[in-house]
Amino acid sequence: MNAAIKPPEPYVRRMTPRQWVARIAVYAVLVVAAIGFLVPLAAMVFTSLKGMPEITGMAPFENNTILTPPREPSFEAWGLAWSKACIAVDCQGLKNYFFNSIVMTVCAVLISVSVGAINGYILTKWRFKYDTIIFAMMLFGCFIPFQIVLIPIARVLGLLGIAGTMPGLIFVHVIYGISFTTLFFRNFYIAVPDELVKAARIDGAGFWSIFFLILLPISWPTVVVSIIWQFTNIWNDFLFGASFSGPDTRPLMVALNNLVNTSTGTKAYNVADSELTFRDDVQTSDDVTHHLLGTKTQTGTCNRTKKYQCRWWQIQSQKDRSSGYGNNNEIDSPSQRPEYRCAMRSS
16 A cells, blocks of 8 residues: 655745844834834824823923823823814814815815826827827926916916815815826836737727726726825815815815914913903904903913003912912013913903
8 A cells, every 4th residue: 555645844934144134124114114104193192181280291291202201191182183273363273274185185186187197098008199298298297386277276266266265275286286197107007018009909899899898807006106196185285175175175284374373371281271252242442341251261471562451460389380470570572581471261
């Protein structure tokens, strides 16, 4: 009786010491790069979970840094930013602007990527006279700075009647993104053999059948790259959003900028301190009192003019910052008393 034949043992490739060192070096570089990208994100998350005394280093948080984990984590700032933060005179939070950005980004990405894929398909597999010149002109759009096209685009939006609207903002991002997506898809499709398309045409496939059944299924890597590129640029864009959006169509980046530039007193880095807004009945005469609505005292550097009545409370020592204020003195200018801080109380 013949002995059973043993299957061959799987081949295991053994790495040389030089290969081990190279692999360790590659992973070390990747880890360092990952840390470099994650540190700003960690600082942002930690700051949003801290209270203002912990952020500013008041007692007993004197030794805290921006990367120190929160001792008393709270999600209060998240709720205030979402539904109560004041952007100019609108205190409805960032939720409406967030949804504006979602609609604008998703629509602009889908349209620009789709048009770019079709353009790349036509410029490589359905060649025509002067197609190279047309591609060069579209490629030139990748090098045009945003600031140069502001006035021409504003004129076009006005003629089309979509200035200050969401369709107008989507139109701007689509026009500016088509150059990049066309470049991505054209460079990918040009490497696909023409014989594949010719064989499909012999079998009776038409323009759209070849695109959807042959080329598009093999171009998903380029689709993903184009989506990431467009989504990142459109979501983070500020210039077009500030220039071509209306009061009800402003994207999130514009709202965040307005939130930072319209805050008063100590900056609420975690959006957790009380949100103070101007009362509607405040006038601009020199003898008017600066009224504020709010339940807490907002402290910080005061740079307002004399037409506002501003009281200054002396901080007795570093340890007394969290316990209260000392002498209640009035001064004319912050520069006269650097050790004073202005605290405007709600009426």
